[in-house]
Amino acid sequence: METHDLTLDDFLSRFQLLRPKMSRDVLNRRQAAVLIPLVRREQPGLLLTKRASHMRKHPGQVAFPGGAVDSTDASLIAAALREAHEEVAIPPEVVEIIGVLPPVDSVTGFQVTPVVGIIPPDLHYHASEEEVAAVFEMPLSEALRLSRYHPLDIQRRGHDHRVWLSWYQHYFVWGMTAGIIRELALQIGMKP
Incomplete structure (x- = not known):
């Protein structure tokens, strides 16, 4: 299948639902979660943010909404939804979670769980000035x-x-987000 022909139904039929697995090794790491917001359209989109340039960690980088799990979060999914609401005003109740x-x-020492969810196309995003410089949408077919x-192989x-x-356009997508x-x-079985 060519990526330019990818519909949301095609994506959903190919997506393999995974549950977060906790192992002894994982329990000793700080946990974080990000929301991968897929915008429900005839040609679906992928919502991304550009972090504010004054942020202490990852300033100016393209990222998914997300962050550290805190004591009020019932789960990794709850953390991703809370962070998406705080950063770009996506109401948790409108997100249809399809898996991780x-x-x-x-x-930075976190184990980050990507949570995949579908959001409606008519949301009005409001970027948190403290954390987000821009919110943009990339066509899912292009992103995939x-x-x-x-x-790039590096040593750290x-x-x-x-x-x-x-x-993508004038946005440099790299690191964890690109990965x-x-x-x-x-x-979903895309081929290089």
């Missing part, structure tokens, strides 16, 4: 085109890492 992707280890992601803290890089989008594409 495997957790990803961040360079694996050939747009380029690997004595360990080899592969990071993924891409551009999560790429994993989403692989999850």
Whole structure:
């Protein structure tokens, strides 16, 4: 299937539902969750943010709404929904959760669980000035085109890492965000 022909129904029929798995190793890491908001349209979109430039961690980077799990969160999904509401005013009750992707280890010491959800097309986003500089939508078919992601092998803290890089319009999408989008594409069987 060509990515430009991808509808939301096609995506949903190919998405493999996963539940977060907790192992002894995972319980010792700080937990975080991000929402991967898929915008329900004839040609679905992927909602992304650009973090505010004054942020202490990851300033100016393209990211999904999300953050650390706190004591009020009943689950990883609840954390992703709370953060999406705080950062871009997505009401939790309008998000249709369809599953999660495997957790990803961040360079800041968090294990991040990507939560995939569908949001209505008519939402009015309100970016939190403290955290978000911009909110934008990328066509899902474009986001899931694996050939747009380029690997870069780096060494950090004595360990080899592969990071993924891409551009969309004037936004540089890289690191964990690009890796999560790429994993989403692989999850539904897209081919490089």
